[in-house]
Amino acid sequence: MDFRLTEDQRALADGTRGLMARLYPAERLREDAAGAAAGTPVTLDRGMWRALGEAGFFALRLPEERGGLGLGLPEAVLVFEEAGRALLPGPLVTTHLAAGWVPGAAEGGTVVTAVDGELTEWLEASDRVLGSYDKAEPVRSVDPLTPLHRVVGGEPAGGVVGGGVTAGGVLEGGVTAGGVTAGELLTCAQQTGSAARTLELAVRHATTREQFGRPIGSFQAVKHLCADMLVRAEMARTAVRAAAVSGDLGETAAARLLADEAAVRNARDCLQVFGGMGFTWEAEVHLHIKRSWILRSRGRSVAECEERLAESLLDETLCGI
Amino acid sequence: MDLTYTGAELVYREELRAWLARTLPALPPAPDPADWPARRAYDTGWQRRLHEAGYADVHWNADPTRRLIFLEETELAGAPYVGANFVGLLHAGPTIAAEGTAGQRERWLPPVLRGDEVWCQGFSEPGAGSDLASLRTRAVRDGDSYVVTGSKIWTSHAEVADWCELLVRTDPDAPRHRGISWLAMPMDLPGVTVRPLRTLAGTTEFAEVFLDEVRVPVANRVGAENDGWRVTMVTLSFERGTAFAGEVVACRRTLRELARMARGTGAWDDPVLRRRMGRLAAEFGVLWRLVQWNVSAGAPGVGGSVLKLRYSQARQELYDTAAEVLGPSGALDADRPWTSDRLSSLSYTIAAGTSQIQRNIVAERILGLPKGA
Numbered sequence: 001m002d003f004r005l006t007e008d009q010r011a012l013a014d015g016t017r018g019l020m021a022r023l024y025p026a027e028r029l030r031e032d033a034a035g036a037a038a039g040t041p042v043t044l045d046r047g048m049w050r051a052l053g054e055a056g057f058f059a060l061r062l063p064e065e066r067g068g069l070g071l072g073l074p075e076a077v078l079v080f081e082e083a084g085r086a087l088l089p090g091p092l093v094t095t096h097l098a099a100g101w102v103p104g105a106a107e108g109g110t111v112v113t114a115v116d117g118e119l120t121e122w123l124e125a126s127d128r129v130l131g132s133y134d135k136a137e138p139v140r141s142v143d144p145l146t147p148l149h150r151v152v153g154g155e156p157a158g159g160v161v162g163g164g165v166t167a168g169g170v171l172e173g174g175v176t177a178g179g180v181t182a183g184e185l186l187t188c189a190q191q192t193g194s195a196a197r198t199l200e201l202a203v204r205h206a207t208t209r210e211q212f213g214r215p216i217g218s219f220q221a222v223k224h225l226c227a228d229m230l231v232r233a234e235m236a237r238t239a240v241r242a243a244a245v246s247g248d249l250g251e252t253a254a255a256r257l258l259a260d261e262a263a264v265r266n267a268r269d270c271l272q273v274f275g276g277m278g279f280t281w282e283a284e285v286h287l288h289i290k291r292s293w294i295l296r297s298r299g300r301s302v303a304e305c306e307e308r309l310a311e312s313l314l315d316e317t318l319c320g321i
Numbered sequence: 322m323d324l325t326y327t328g329a330e331l332v333y334r335e336e337l338r339a340w341l342a343r344t345l346p347a348l349p350p351a352p353d354p355a356d357w358p359a360r361r362a363y364d365t366g367w368q369r370r371l372h373e374a375g376y377a378d379v380h381w382n383a384d385p386t387r388r389l390i391f392l393e394e395t396e397l398a399g400a401p402y403v404g405a406n407f408v409g410l411l412h413a414g415p416t417i418a419a420e421g422t423a424g425q426r427e428r429w430l431p432p433v434l435r436g437d438e439v440w441c442q443g444f445s446e447p448g449a450g451s452d453l454a455s456l457r458t459r460a461v462r463d464g465d466s467y468v469v470t471g472s473k474i475w476t477s478h479a480e481v482a483d484w485c486e487l488l489v490r491t492d493p494d495a496p497r498h499r500g501i502s503w504l505a506m507p508m509d510l511p512g513v514t515v516r517p518l519r520t521l522a523g524t525t526e527f528a529e530v531f532l533d534e535v536r537v538p539v540a541n542r543v544g545a546e547n548d549g550w551r552v553t554m555v556t557l558s559f560e561r562g563t564a565f566a567g568e569v570v571a572c573r574r575t576l577r578e579l580a581r582m583a584r585g586t587g588a589w590d591d592p593v594l595r596r597r598m599g600r601l602a603a604e605f606g607v608l609w610r611l612v613q614w615n616v617s618a619g620a621p622g623v624g625g626s627v628l629k630l631r632y633s634q635a636r637q638e639l640y641d642t643a644a645e646v647l648g649p650s651g652a653l654d655a656d657r658p659w660t661s662d663r664l665s666s667l668s669y670t671i672a673a674g675t676s677q678i679q680r681n682i683v684a685e686r687i688l689g690l691p692k693g694a
Binding site: 001002003004005006009074199203206207214215217218219220222223224226227228230231234235238239241242244245246250251253254255257258303305306307308309310311312313314 | 322323324325326327330386389576577579580581584592595596597598599600602603604606607610611613614616617618623624626627630631677679680681683684685687688689690691692693
């Protein structure tokens with residue numbers, strides 16, 4: 001047993017962080033947010049999408065003979081952690097899941113979204129929508145960088161759609177041998193990345209911002225907020241990585257709970273550390289708060305995850321660890 | 322990221338499991354918790370068996386993965402806890418191993434491994450809790466001895482210990498971290514008085530130790546004079562990474578038992594309770610993964626503090642939930658094991674560094690925030 005990242009995994013994570021810094025630096029994020037506030041319609045940057053495709057972001061888990069990198073879910077969560085950290089926009093998870101069976105998805109030429117409940121992300125910007133609906137109306141999205149449509153008569157993808165793979169199956173992650181829903185875990189990984197980023201922002205601010213003649217980070221009340229943020233971020237990261245490695249369904253539900261908690265609450269605590277400055281549109285904080293709400297609304301609810309875990313407590317076949 | 326065990330590790334696990342299956346049925350019945358001499362005999366008897374079977378030094382020399390397997394398997398099998406051997410095996414012993422002379426290691430380590438000698442810890446004082454470096458127990462050099470006067474508190478197993486790892490102030494004029502020394506004090510010396518301390522759980526697992534001009538040989542000092550703070554810090558975090566490994570396994574089992582009981586009583590029909598238990602299942606499952614992470618990462622760092630903060634809270638929530646499942650007639654009955662566990666769980670956010678001090682440590686040492694005024 002060695003839970004640490006291998007050298008290759010470490011290199012992949014570092015490389016992805018570098019890729020994010022080139023494709024979608026924090027300045028770009030703030031520009032996009034400012035544009036959205038000024039009424040510029042939010043569009044998906046196709047050049048960026050293609051660059052992601054070229055870097056293997058979508059084809060990561062496809063076998064090499066099909067043009068992929070032949071990596072697994074553990075590697076994919078490392079990559080999506082970095083995407084979550086940068087608040088990289090777009091239907092990243094659905095396009096990643098569609099790679100290999102929706103033409104062009106793997107290369108970044110095709111943008112793929114999916115009907116999931118009442119709201120659909122990035123409907124207009126997508127070339128392909130998995131699932132069906134009767135009517136869609138734009139919603140003024142709480143997250144300025146994630147366009148939403150409210151769909152009427154929406155049906156999640158189902159049936160055979162190509163290559164013998166059901167769309168529902170792919171959406172739930174191609175369902176690996178252990179039954180882990182990859183899509184859910186990749187969303188968790190994004191949440192984990194966001195939680196780590198808001199911790200970093202809070203610590204930087206607490207170190208430099210002075211009040212009462214000293215950095216606010218020297219006050220215990222602020223220190224304890226930051227310490228709790230670190231605890232949540234570490235728990236979430238451990239949960240997501242473990243679930244990706246083990247492929248256990250219960251662990252995926254646990255990862256979901258802890259990653260959502262980390263993203264949502266860290267973003268809130270980050271705002272608290274920033275004080276009034278964090279309440280402005282200019283600060284990055286609100287984008288993390290809003291994106292964390294969007295990601296939390298995907299797929300299973302908190303209640304469903306908790307019930308799933310409660311049920312597992314009564315499963316007599318799970319006597320050990 | 323590999324969570325599978327190697328062939329050799331699986332063999333180790335199988336052998337240990339087989340040994341536990343043979344050995345545990347032959348153990349005497351567990352002693353009355355209030356009978357300290359009986360508890361000492363039981364705990365050291367268990368250590369003797371571990372020693373004979375070659376498992377005695379699992380906390381010291383085994384690679385961390387084997388230590389983890391050991392903690393997991395002994396807990397799953399319901400083996401005795403480290404108990405009275407705790408300080409010897411997990412605090413004083415590792416300190417002596419790291420900082421003692423060859424003669425000191427030879428004198429003190431084998432009896433700990435064999436279960437012949439029991440140690441206790443004399444660190445905290447009534448005036449030095451979270452702020453341990455403010456300790457005032459004084460040691461004045463007089464020939465070949467230190468004359469020690471002061472008092473210690475929260476000393477577990479003091480009543481039945483042979484030795485005490487003692488922090489004393491040898492230079493009252495030096496900056497506070499620089500005037501401390503580490504001594505091994507025999508507990509039967511004249512001037513040592515032990516007074517049991519009754520905790521809110523009603524038990525007497527702690528004691529106060531009063532020291533009145535106790536003459537401790539200078540040869541019993543480990544490390545240089547006035548270097549005791551560093552000597553202590555070398556191993557203070559020794560067990561942080563795996564500290565709660567066995568307990569996390571035990572909590573997961575307790576949670577399963579609670580769920581079964583709740584189903585039996587009908588409490589399981591309450592979705593609020595069910596969801597709370599589902600949340601705890603997530604929490605303890607991830608804490609176990611965190612232990613594995615800590616073991617893999619080696620030196621206790623970020624993960625050790627995260628584990629301490631989060632586990633202590635989760636344990637309290639577990640037993641609060643147990644009280645709900647038991648209902649008033651169980652939760653208010655102090656003889657119910659879960660009720661006494663609930664009471665003792667209250668110490669977890671205080672002992673070995675309060676959660677507040679832990680957060681300061683995380684903020685300053687890990688996150689690099691400036692020290693407070």
